[in-house]
Every structure is written in C-alpha cells, then in structure tokens.
Amino acid sequence: MNYIPQTKEEQKELLCSVGIEDVRELFDCIPKKARLKALPDLKPAMTEPELIEYFGKLASKNRPAGLCPSFLGAGVYDHYVPAVIDHVLSRQEFYTAYTPYQPEISQGTLTAIFEYQTMICRLTGLDVSNAGLYDSAMAAAETMLMAAGATKRNKIYVAKSVNPELSKVLETYAQFKEIKIEYLPYGKDGKVKIRDFSDGACVIVQSPNFFGVIEDIEKVSAKAHEGKALSAVCADPLSLALLKTPGEAGADIAFGETQSLGLKMSFGGPYCGYMAVREALMRKMPGRIVGQTVDTEGRRAFVLTLQAREQHIRREKATSNICSNQALCALANTVYLSLLGPEGLCDAASQSAQKAAYLCDKLCKTGKFEKVFTGHFFREFAVRCKGASPAKLNSAARKAGFVGGYELKKSFPELSDCLLLAVTEKRTRAEIDEFAERMARV
Amino acid sequence: MKLIFEEGAKGRRAYKIPPCDVPQKALSAILGKNNLRADAPALPECSEVDVVRHFTNLSQLNFALDTGFYPLGSCTMKYNPKINEDLSRLAGFCEMHPLQSEEDSQGAMQLYYELERSLSAIFGMSRFTLLPAAGAHGELCGMMIIAAYHRSRKDYARKTIIVPDSSHGTNPASASIAGFTVKTIKSGPDGLLDLNALKEALGPDTAGMMLTNPSTLGLFEKDIMKAADMVHKAGGLLYYDGANSNAILCKTTPSLMGFDVVHTNLHKTFSTPHGGGGPGSGPVGVVEKLVPFLPSPLIAYKNGKYVFEKENKLSIGKMRSFFGNFGVLVKAYAYILANGAEGLDEVSTAAVANANYLCRRLSKAFTLPYGDNRCMHEFVLSGQEIKDKYGVSTLDMAKRLIEMGYHPPTIYFPLIVHEAIMIEPCETESVATLKEFVDAMLTVAKEAKECPEKLHAAPQNKPVTRLDETLAARTPVVKAQ
Known part of the structure; x- marks a missing residue:
C-alpha cells in the first residue's frame, strides 16, 4: 500500500517523455559504490486491515492513564479534552497545510495563530506571544539563549524546583554555548531561595513549581531586576486562570507547556511550548510570529511577520534555528480556550485546585502521610510517606486500578520517601476517596 | 472574517x-x-x-494538500494517509502518560523500538534517537553529537562547520546554536559541491560538514564519496540533512555515501501531516562510533521486555522532554509498515519520475540554471529572464498560480538561484495532475509576456488580495486589542 496513483502505462509515458526506458536510469547519478544492493530489512507491507490489527495489538499492551483514575502529573496532566477539539484538528484544511508562507491562501491558520497569541498574552499578562515552540523544555532553552543574548551575560539561575525534564534539556543546550547554570535551592515552604543575581542573564523559576507550590514571582522578579537580570517564569497556562499573571508580577518572560489546554497526553507529545515576553524583547524572540496587516483593498488580514529574526533570512545569525511551531497543537489550545471561556477555564483550574487540596487533607488525616512543603499549592502536592515506600504505594495503586503518583526520588534523592500527586478536575470524589483509602491501607 | x-x-x-x-x-x-x-x-x-x-x-480560508496540488519544493508535500491519523488516536496511545511505568507502557515502547530499527535499516545507520521534534531540532541534535564527539577526543580546536551556500537556512542556524562557527562555501558552476572550495575550507578547525543530498537544487552530489573522504581525512564528520531523503529511499543510504550523522523529517519523507507548521518530527541516526553520544532515553529489548537504557556517560543528555512527538511517530511507523521495503522503493522512483517529467516540460518555458534537464525529486527554475524581459517577478507568478487553484512552488530559495521557483511534485500525484500543472505554468509564462498587469494584481479571487507585509513588520500588531 503506497499511495502512488501511477499505472504501469502512465509510468511508461512519464519515462518516455524524459527520454529513458528503464526507471533505474533515473538514478544513474548515484555513484555505483553508493547504490543499495538489497532492499532494507523491513517487515512485509501491510494492508489497512492488517495495520489496524497490528497497531490495535500494540495499543492494547499499554495501560493508558487517561482511561483509569490517574494521580500522575509531574508536568503532564489528565484534563478533560472536549470532543470539539479533535473535530477541528481533523479538518484537512488545517492539518494537511504547510507553514503559512502564502498568506492569501492561509488566512485560516494565520488567524487562528493570531488568536492563540492573543489568548497567551491575556493569560500571561505580557505584551507579545510567539506562535509556539516544540515544548516547554525547548521554550526554557530558548529563554536561556534569548536572555544570554539580550544581557550579554552567560550565567543562568535556575530554581531546583523546575521540572527536571526541563532542567536536563537546559543543561544540554548550555554545555555547547558555554552558559553556566547555577541551581537555586528550595526552602521548607517549597519556594525558591533567592540571592543576589547581579551576574546573571536571567532567573528561571517555575510556578506552580514541580512540587505544585506557587512561587512568589514578585519577589523573584524584583531581585532579578535589582541585579539587572531578566526574570523568566515557567507557568502552567491553566493555573493562570486563577493566579496572578507573570506580567503583573514583574516577569519579563513567561513560557510553559500548553498540554493542559486541550491536548491529549500522547505518551509525551506532541505538545506546544508557549512563550510570551515584554515588548522590549519582541525582536529577540525565537519562533514564528503572526501580525495583523491589510490587503490591497484595505481588509484586515494576517501574515507571518518580524521574519528578519529567523533562520531562513539570517542563517547563522538568526535568534534561533527553529522553523516549525507546533501549529496544530496551538490550534487545539485556541479551540480549548474558546470552548471553556473565562468561566469554564476558571472552573477547570479551581476544581483541580480544590480536588488536590481535598486529597491532600484526606491523606494527611490518615496519619500515614504528611505534607512535605508548607507553601500554597495548585493541582499537585508532595507528601512524605511515613508507612510504605512510594514504590510500594504505586504498585498497590496499580493493583487497585489506579495510576499512582510520581516517585520524587527519581530526580530528588533528598525526597526519596516522597510522592508527588496530581488531581485534575476529571477525578470524582468517589475516585479520590477510594484512592486515599487504598493508600492508607498499604 | x-x-x-x-x-x-x-x-x-x-x-x-x-x-x-x-x-x-x-x-x-x-x-x-x-x-x-x-x-x-x-x-x-x-x-x-x-x-x-x-x-x-x-x-475554509486555507489551501491544503487535501484541497489541491501543493508542489512546494523542499517540503515534500505528499499525501497524508488517513488510516495513520486514526491509528495515532487509539486510546492505547494518545491516553498514555509519558511517566507511566515500563510495565504499563510496553506497547508504546515496542512501537518506539521497532520504528528506531526500521529507520536504522532504511538509512543504514547503527541507531536512531526519535526525540527531536522537527528537522531543525534534529540538525541541532546532530551538531551537538558532533561537538560532543570531538570534545570526548579532547579535540577542542574543531569549532567550524562547513555548509554550502545552497543549504537550508536552518543548517547554519543549528550549527551556530550548537556553538560552532559557520563557514559557507560557494557551489561550483554546475550548482554542485566544489571540491576545490571544500579543500580550501578544510583544516584543523573543521568539526564537520552539513550537506543535503540531493541538494536543494534537486541534484545528486556526484562527488559525494570523494567529499566524504576529504572531510574524514581532515578529521571532520559528515552530517546528512535528510530533508530530501524522499529521493533516495531504498536506492542508496547516507551511510553508503559516507555520512556519519543523519536526520530525517518524518513529516516529509514518511507522510505525517505538516499541520500548518507542525508538529513534525526529526529523528537522528548515527554510525556506530557515535552511538554513545545519542541523547537519552533510548529503548532496548531485554529478557522479553522493553526497557529504558541507562544514560551513557558520553551522551549529550536530554534534547526534549519525555520521548519526542510520539503521536507523530505512530503515523510514520504506520506509513513504513504500509509500504514495506518494496513500497518505499517505488516511492522514490515515482517521486523522481514525476519531478523529471515536470522538469523536462517546464524547462522549455522557464530557465533551468542547473541540472542539464535532469533532476532527482525536485528542481529549481529561474524567473530572472521573465523578470528582465517583462517586469514580472517570481512572486507575481506565484500569486497568479494561487488564482488558478494551486499552491505555488517554493520561491526565492535556494538563494543561489535568482528569482528561484523550486518545484517538488511528490510521488502521490497523478500524471493528469502534473499535466494540468504544466498547462497552468505555461499559461503563467505566456501571460507574463502578454498581460503582466494581471500577474501584478494577482490573486483576485481568494479571501484576501496581496498583503502589506512591510506594514506588519514596521508597526507590529501581534494580538487583538
């Protein structure tokens, strides 16, 4: 099954018009020594029904968290995805189009991205959003590079309480750019401990941080600015329905994962990393940006703009090497935010906060768990397990049909007896109650 | 609207x-x-x-592959099979949390493992990482691997990456983000790699060279093996930008040509949709000696189970959170399984045959600056002569094609061709479609001479007419009020 429409006769006609008889002549230009002697060793071709059977078998070997009551978060959350989203994403005019280089026939994609940028600005309280980046880790790395470029400094302060998936990617990028990363410890409240930042390009904190604790962005930003460093916040966009915006709290850059806004968990991707900045940083920002303009008739229309920053114009001097923008994921976010509206989004965020607080209280009351941090938390919290180990608890959760939490020892050896639990609006009281009871019995 | x-x-x-x-x-x-x-x-x-x-x-304001012919050069706009969309939406895949236990994730891990093996076989590489989220991200990953390799040998002087002037803009940009200095070399008079220029560029500072083959002109670099030899002898590594790998599927492999690192765009060669600008996926393959430098995680099969491998000490680290764009990987693997090796072999044959047909017919009305009437999967025409004679630019012609119901070819790239028109038809288009497109192009060429004002004003029948791009950049309005 290879989706090639040519019949044998038609192929003959093609070759004839090119003046050759044998298709192999088309590849004469490949040096003999480089030609493949035998076809690569692949599975035999499958028809559509065979594909369905094969992939069905593979899929059935998984135990998807989205289909059982799950308390696993750590950067990816099991929020409800309304049915409309997939119907919009399945519009072939959206998903089979390329990057909107020809604006006259791409107003659909361009308008949707403009709406996405607007929504990101309104959530973050910042001036300019790009069209999206690969994911939040990439957005973190691009933030680091942008800050280093803008301040001409090569040291970055990163809170230890940032998602380790992000800080590991930061380390990878930093080592090749001779950027130094200094980690900032967390305190008993779970919040970052600040210090003097006068030699830093920027301070990167996450809020709510990896432990779910809400950081004091105003304090961090003020201290960063005192040292002429930039303040960057990785913020889950759903939390921004309720929490003070990074812009209002003085941050210069906000970024994060938009997975919690209508994207399926999909074993880690595709997601979309958003990034928003203050106007002063607009021309230093990576990625695509859509801008408003007019056509020759004076009608409002949208176009890719500020392209002088980008690789296809500036080559090695570009602000970033990024080309694509996860447009379809950004579209999903836009549809999600349109469907939920201000009230719905606040409801999803507030129910997640309420239910997480409810589970936390419930577990602590059993006497077998205690809260690790005193700070306020959103949707997610760390508990110290005084009885069974986190691994034992997770395995018991699995047996009982749940997906348990994240074992913090994987990334934080000092928290080896701690479990990170997330609760979204999807969990019912009955599920939470049963989970808490099972955990108390282990 | x-x-x-x-x-x-x-x-x-x-x-x-x-x-x-x-x-x-x-x-x-x-x-x-x-x-x-x-x-x-x-x-x-x-x-x-x-x-x-x-x-x-x-x-409905969008033109898309499923609404019409999309001969966008270098972008490989081939048909996106619908079954692949359905398979990626199976609950067993799209409802998986990436941090679930190995025990819970065996099906996803098996798919990951099998796709890695398939790509390794297709490209002749030892192993692949499926983490990079797009082609440019793959390039960056490859550049980091090359940097880490030299560093591990304490060969700190190797700070320069060579790229030809016909390369994709992402190549020099990626090399730069990985900390390299970029040296651009001029193409020869035939549009191909100039071995003398390469010789001059090579030195003790050479970390490697990035090359697309077939080049962005749609031409196979006939001296590729000599070039590979020269780069290797100088102590550098050779990077294959796999954006154009649709042309070589099952005909040759980057490893046979002498490349050490390769990325492939699953959203080009392996039919996953472009989504209006993503998500894509740009897996990176390497030869044996570079395997230790691959980013983590990698998946192995041990004692009847799929397991995450322990990170190698030499690994560049993590390139992306979790496991890359998994949903895209599912679609690409479905495409490989649907085709099998014979099917993929026919893909490159049909893609190159289609491009040659268009090239032969269109080179009569337009200038074909390079390639002697032959090409691989794509070719680049020049509109310079038409511009000089009639004052009609390539942009004007592209906008007229829009009016006629086509997505225009890639224009003004590669930079070494003036008024470039880069055409890649792909294997999934019928002869009838190609013929109609030739007629449209010939009409445009004729109109350029007879009624240039019509082309200057195009498009007139679309949701909007031409946009004021200068206004957008000069006074940026990037959000609604």
Whole structure:
C-alpha cells in the first residue's frame, strides 16, 4: 500500500517523455559504490486491515492513564479534552497545510495563530506571544539563549524546583554555548531561595513549581531586576486562570507547556511550548510570529511577520534555528480556550485546585502521610510517606486500578520517601476517596 | 472574517465541566490571597456552535494538500494517509502518560523500538534517537553529537562547520546554536559541491560538514564519496540533512555515501501531516562510533521486555522532554509498515519520475540554471529572464498560480538561484495532475509576456488580495486589542 496513483502505462509515458526506458536510469547519478544492493530489512507491507490489527495489538499492551483514575502529573496532566477539539484538528484544511508562507491562501491558520497569541498574552499578562515552540523544555532553552543574548551575560539561575525534564534539556543546550547554570535551592515552604543575581542573564523559576507550590514571582522578579537580570517564569497556562499573571508580577518572560489546554497526553507529545515576553524583547524572540496587516483593498488580514529574526533570512545569525511551531497543537489550545471561556477555564483550574487540596487533607488525616512543603499549592502536592515506600504505594495503586503518583526520588534523592500527586478536575470524589483509602491501607 | 473575540456574547458558554463534588474551601485559602489574579482572563464567551462554525469557516480560508496540488519544493508535500491519523488516536496511545511505568507502557515502547530499527535499516545507520521534534531540532541534535564527539577526543580546536551556500537556512542556524562557527562555501558552476572550495575550507578547525543530498537544487552530489573522504581525512564528520531523503529511499543510504550523522523529517519523507507548521518530527541516526553520544532515553529489548537504557556517560543528555512527538511517530511507523521495503522503493522512483517529467516540460518555458534537464525529486527554475524581459517577478507568478487553484512552488530559495521557483511534485500525484500543472505554468509564462498587469494584481479571487507585509513588520500588531 503506497499511495502512488501511477499505472504501469502512465509510468511508461512519464519515462518516455524524459527520454529513458528503464526507471533505474533515473538514478544513474548515484555513484555505483553508493547504490543499495538489497532492499532494507523491513517487515512485509501491510494492508489497512492488517495495520489496524497490528497497531490495535500494540495499543492494547499499554495501560493508558487517561482511561483509569490517574494521580500522575509531574508536568503532564489528565484534563478533560472536549470532543470539539479533535473535530477541528481533523479538518484537512488545517492539518494537511504547510507553514503559512502564502498568506492569501492561509488566512485560516494565520488567524487562528493570531488568536492563540492573543489568548497567551491575556493569560500571561505580557505584551507579545510567539506562535509556539516544540515544548516547554525547548521554550526554557530558548529563554536561556534569548536572555544570554539580550544581557550579554552567560550565567543562568535556575530554581531546583523546575521540572527536571526541563532542567536536563537546559543543561544540554548550555554545555555547547558555554552558559553556566547555577541551581537555586528550595526552602521548607517549597519556594525558591533567592540571592543576589547581579551576574546573571536571567532567573528561571517555575510556578506552580514541580512540587505544585506557587512561587512568589514578585519577589523573584524584583531581585532579578535589582541585579539587572531578566526574570523568566515557567507557568502552567491553566493555573493562570486563577493566579496572578507573570506580567503583573514583574516577569519579563513567561513560557510553559500548553498540554493542559486541550491536548491529549500522547505518551509525551506532541505538545506546544508557549512563550510570551515584554515588548522590549519582541525582536529577540525565537519562533514564528503572526501580525495583523491589510490587503490591497484595505481588509484586515494576517501574515507571518518580524521574519528578519529567523533562520531562513539570517542563517547563522538568526535568534534561533527553529522553523516549525507546533501549529496544530496551538490550534487545539485556541479551540480549548474558546470552548471553556473565562468561566469554564476558571472552573477547570479551581476544581483541580480544590480536588488536590481535598486529597491532600484526606491523606494527611490518615496519619500515614504528611505534607512535605508548607507553601500554597495548585493541582499537585508532595507528601512524605511515613508507612510504605512510594514504590510500594504505586504498585498497590496499580493493583487497585489506579495510576499512582510520581516517585520524587527519581530526580530528588533528598525526597526519596516522597510522592508527588496530581488531581485534575476529571477525578470524582468517589475516585479520590477510594484512592486515599487504598493508600492508607498499604 | 471575525476574530473569535468578536463572536459570542457575554455569559455565553460552550463546554461545561461537571459540578465540583468535593467539599470546597475558599480559593484564597488554598492558593494564597496574594497569589490570585484580580480578574479572569478575557477569553471568548461562545456557544459550542459559535466555536465550531468559527473554526470551520477559518479552515475554509486555507489551501491544503487535501484541497489541491501543493508542489512546494523542499517540503515534500505528499499525501497524508488517513488510516495513520486514526491509528495515532487509539486510546492505547494518545491516553498514555509519558511517566507511566515500563510495565504499563510496553506497547508504546515496542512501537518506539521497532520504528528506531526500521529507520536504522532504511538509512543504514547503527541507531536512531526519535526525540527531536522537527528537522531543525534534529540538525541541532546532530551538531551537538558532533561537538560532543570531538570534545570526548579532547579535540577542542574543531569549532567550524562547513555548509554550502545552497543549504537550508536552518543548517547554519543549528550549527551556530550548537556553538560552532559557520563557514559557507560557494557551489561550483554546475550548482554542485566544489571540491576545490571544500579543500580550501578544510583544516584543523573543521568539526564537520552539513550537506543535503540531493541538494536543494534537486541534484545528486556526484562527488559525494570523494567529499566524504576529504572531510574524514581532515578529521571532520559528515552530517546528512535528510530533508530530501524522499529521493533516495531504498536506492542508496547516507551511510553508503559516507555520512556519519543523519536526520530525517518524518513529516516529509514518511507522510505525517505538516499541520500548518507542525508538529513534525526529526529523528537522528548515527554510525556506530557515535552511538554513545545519542541523547537519552533510548529503548532496548531485554529478557522479553522493553526497557529504558541507562544514560551513557558520553551522551549529550536530554534534547526534549519525555520521548519526542510520539503521536507523530505512530503515523510514520504506520506509513513504513504500509509500504514495506518494496513500497518505499517505488516511492522514490515515482517521486523522481514525476519531478523529471515536470522538469523536462517546464524547462522549455522557464530557465533551468542547473541540472542539464535532469533532476532527482525536485528542481529549481529561474524567473530572472521573465523578470528582465517583462517586469514580472517570481512572486507575481506565484500569486497568479494561487488564482488558478494551486499552491505555488517554493520561491526565492535556494538563494543561489535568482528569482528561484523550486518545484517538488511528490510521488502521490497523478500524471493528469502534473499535466494540468504544466498547462497552468505555461499559461503563467505566456501571460507574463502578454498581460503582466494581471500577474501584478494577482490573486483576485481568494479571501484576501496581496498583503502589506512591510506594514506588519514596521508597526507590529501581534494580538487583538
């Protein structure tokens, strides 16, 4: 099954018009020594029904968290995805189009991205959003590079309480750019401990941080600015329905994962990393940006703009090497935010906060768990397990049909007896109650 | 067309979340009074019908592969099989959390493992990482691997990456982000790699060279093996930008040509949709000696189980969170399984045959600066002669093609061709479509001579006419008021 429409006769006609008889002549230009002697060793071709059977078998070997009551978060959350989203994403005019280089026939994609940028600005309280980046880790790395470029400094302060998936990617990028990363410890409240930042390009904190604790962005930003460093916040966009915006709290850059806004968990991707900045940083920002303009008739229309920053114009001097923008994921976010509206989004965020607080209280009351941090938390919290180990608890959760939490020892050896639990609006009281009871019995 | 913010009415709602069934506290008690925002974000207030109509109407303003011929050079706009979409949406895949236990994730890990093996076989590489989220991300990953390799040998002087002037813009940009200095070499008079220029560029500072083969001109670099030899002898490594790998599937491999690192764009060669600008996926393959430098995680099969391998000490680290764009990987693997090796072999044959047909017929009306009437999967025409004679630019012709129901070819790239028109038809187009496109192109060439003003004013029959791009850049309006 290879989706090639040519019949044998038609192929003959093609070759004839090119003046050759044998298709192999088309590849004469490949040096003999480089030609493949035998076809690569692949599975035999499958028809559509065979594909369905094969992939069905593979899929059935998984135990998807989205289909059982799950308390696993750590950067990816099991929020409800309304049915409309997939119907919009399945519009072939959206998903089979390329990057909107020809604006006259791409107003659909361009308008949707403009709406996405607007929504990101309104959530973050910042001036300019790009069209999206690969994911939040990439957005973190691009933030680091942008800050280093803008301040001409090569040291970055990163809170230890940032998602380790992000800080590991930061380390990878930093080592090749001779950027130094200094980690900032967390305190008993779970919040970052600040210090003097006068030699830093920027301070990167996450809020709510990896432990779910809400950081004091105003304090961090003020201290960063005192040292002429930039303040960057990785913020889950759903939390921004309720929490003070990074812009209002003085941050210069906000970024994060938009997975919690209508994207399926999909074993880690595709997601979309958003990034928003203050106007002063607009021309230093990576990625695509859509801008408003007019056509020759004076009608409002949208176009890719500020392209002088980008690789296809500036080559090695570009602000970033990024080309694509996860447009379809950004579209999903836009549809999600349109469907939920201000009230719905606040409801999803507030129910997640309420239910997480409810589970936390419930577990602590059993006497077998205690809260690790005193700070306020959103949707997610760390508990110290005084009885069974986190691994034992997770395995018991699995047996009982749940997906348990994240074992913090994987990334934080000092928290080896701690479990990170997330609760979204999807969990019912009955599920939470049963989970808490099972955990108390282990 | 209205923006979504201009639709709906205050208080109107679409999706409603079931009511909260746990005892509630004041939000200020849970989240902290000082942490709360004063007002809810100003988002649209719409009904479900409002939202569905808005986005459906928006979609209809787009030209897409499924609405017409999309010969966008270098982008490989081949048909996106529908079954692949369905398979990636199986609940067993799309409802998986990336941090679930190995025990819970065996099916996803098996798919990951098998796709890695398939790509390794197709490209003749030892192993692949499936982490990079796009082609440019793959390039960056490859550049980091090359940097880490030299570093591990304490060969710190190797700081220069060589790229030809016909390369994709992402090549020099990626090399630069990985900390390299970029040296650009001029192509020879035939548009191909100039071995003398390469010889001059090579030195003790050479870390490697990035090359697309077939080149962005759609020409196979006939001296590739000599070039590889020269780069290796100088102590450098050779990077294969696999953007054009649709041309070589099952005919040759980057490893046979002498490349050490390769990326492939699953959203080009392996049929996953472009999504209006992503998500894509750009896996990176390496030869044996570079395997230790691959980013983590990698998946192995041990004692009847799929397991995450322990990170190698030499690994560049993590390139992306979790496991890359898994949903895209599912589609690409479905494509490989649907085709099998014979099918993939026919893909490159048909792609190159289609391109040659167009090349032969169009080179009569347009200038073909390079290639002697032959090409691989794509070719580049020049509109310079038409511009000089009739004052009609390549942009004008592209906009006229839009009017005639086509997505124009890639224009003004590669930079070494003036008024470039880069055409890649792909294997999934019929002869009838190709013939109609030739007729359209010939009409455009004729009109350039006879009624240039028509082309200057095009397109007239689309949702909007030409846009004022200068205004957009000079006074940026990047969000709704």
